[in-house]
Amino acid sequence: MLSRRKFIKKTAALGSFSFLGTFAPSEQLKPSGPIAIATWGNNTKATEQAYKILKSGGYALDAVEQGIHIPEADPNDTSVGYGGNPDRDGFVTLDACVMNEKGNAGSVTFLQHIMHPVSVARQVMEKTPHVLLSGDGALQFALQNGFKKENLLTDSARERWLEWIDKNKYTPIISRNNHDTIGLLAIDSKNTLCGGCSTSGAAYKLHGRVGDSPIIGAGLFVDNETGGATGTGLGELMLKNLSSFLIVEYMRQGIHPQKACEMTVKRMVKKYGTDHQAAFVALDKKGNYGAFSIQPNFDYALSYQDKTIRKASDSYQH
Numbered sequence: 001m002l003s004r005r006k007f008i009k010k011t012a013a014l015g016s017f018s019f020l021g022t023f024a025p026s027e028q029l030k031p032s033g034p035i036a037i038a039t040w041g042n043n044t045k046a047t048e049q050a051y052k053i054l055k056s057g058g059y060a061l062d063a064v065e066q067g068i069h070i071p072e073a074d075p076n077d078t079s080v081g082y083g084g085n086p087d088r089d090g091f092v093t094l095d096a097c098v099m100n101e102k103g104n105a106g107s108v109t110f111l112q113h114i115m116h117p118v119s120v121a122r123q124v125m126e127k128t129p130h131v132l133l134s135g136d137g138a139l140q141f142a143l144q145n146g147f148k149k150e151n152l153l154t155d156s157a158r159e160r161w162l163e164w165i166d167k168n169k170y171t172p173i174i175s176r177n178n179h180d181t182i183g184l185l186a187i188d189s190k191n192t193l194c195g196g197c198s199t200s201g202a203a204y205k206l207h208g209r210v211g212d213s214p215i216i217g218a219g220l221f222v223d224n225e226t227g228g229a230t231g232t233g234l235g236e237l238m239l240k241n242l243s244s245f246l247i248v249e250y251m252r253q254g255i256h257p258q259k260a261c262e263m264t265v266k267r268m269v270k271k272y273g274t275d276h277q278a279a280f281v282a283l284d285k286k287g288n289y290g291a292f293s294i295q296p297n298f299d300y301a302l303s304y305q306d307k308t309i310r311k312a313s314d315s316y317q318h
C-alpha cells in the first residue's frame, strides 16, 4: 500500500478532474449521474477514462472497455495484460469478461498474446452465439477479428519470474497482497449499467489455470434492474462461491451494496477461513456503492461528478 503522502503525490496529476483525497470507508458518498467504480485504488486512471466517456454521453460498455484498456496496456501493472506476471512456465495467460445491460456476456480465458482481452471478450458477446472462448480458439478468434499478436512478457516480469523459480523451486504461490486485477462497473447518463473484468490471473499459476475473472457470476455480475458487482483476490474462492452473483442477488433483495459485499465476504470466510484475499466492489442502480474485503489492504477507485477518488475498503480482518 502507498503511504498517504506518496499516494497524494501519485494522484496529483489527475487531469482536469479534481482529486478529493482518500476517504475512510465509513464516509459513504452517494453520487448521482454517471459513475465508474473499479477494484484497486491504483485504477483511478481507468475510472477517470471511463468517466470521460460517460460524461460525454457515451455508452456504459464503451466506458468499461476503454477504462480497462489502461491497466491492460500498462507494463507496470503486474496483474493485468501487458506486463502481467506469467504462469509457472513463463507464459502470460489472460482472462477477461464483459456483461451488458441486457444480461448478455462475453468472455475469454487462457488467452495469450493479445494486449486487450476485454475487447476480445466484448466481440465474443457481440459477434458470436457463445459466451466464452478459451485458449487457442480465443486467440484464433481474436486474430480473425483484427487483434494483433504481441509479446506480453516484459523484461521485468521475466526477471521476477526467474527469481521466483529460483526461490520457490517451481511451487506455485498465491499471494494475499500482490493483486491488482481490474473489475470496472459503470452507469451512463441513460442509467445503463455495464461491467467488465480483466486479469493475468494469479502469479505463477499452473499452466492452463483459469480464475474467477472471466467467469460470469464469479468475477463479475451485472443486472441492469438491480446493480453489479466485481471482485479480485484468490479466484478459486470466488469460483466456489459465485460471489459476484451472490452480491447482486443480495442487492436485489433491497440490501445496500456495502452490506451485500460484507454479507458475501462473511459467508466465504465462514466456509474457507481468512487465509487469502477476496475483495469486492458493488454498485446499485440508485448510485449507492460499497466494497468489502477479507484482508485490510484493499482499496478502490471511483469517478463521478467530475471527481476521482481513491477509497479504502472496510475489511473482515483488521
Ligand code: SD4
Binding pocket: 079, 178, 179, 180, 181, 182, 199, 200, 201, 202, 210, 211, 212, 213, 231, 232, 233, 234, 235, 236
Ligand atoms: C485470479 N482474481 O485470477 C484473479 C487474481 C486477481 O489481482 O485478482 N489478481 O484469481
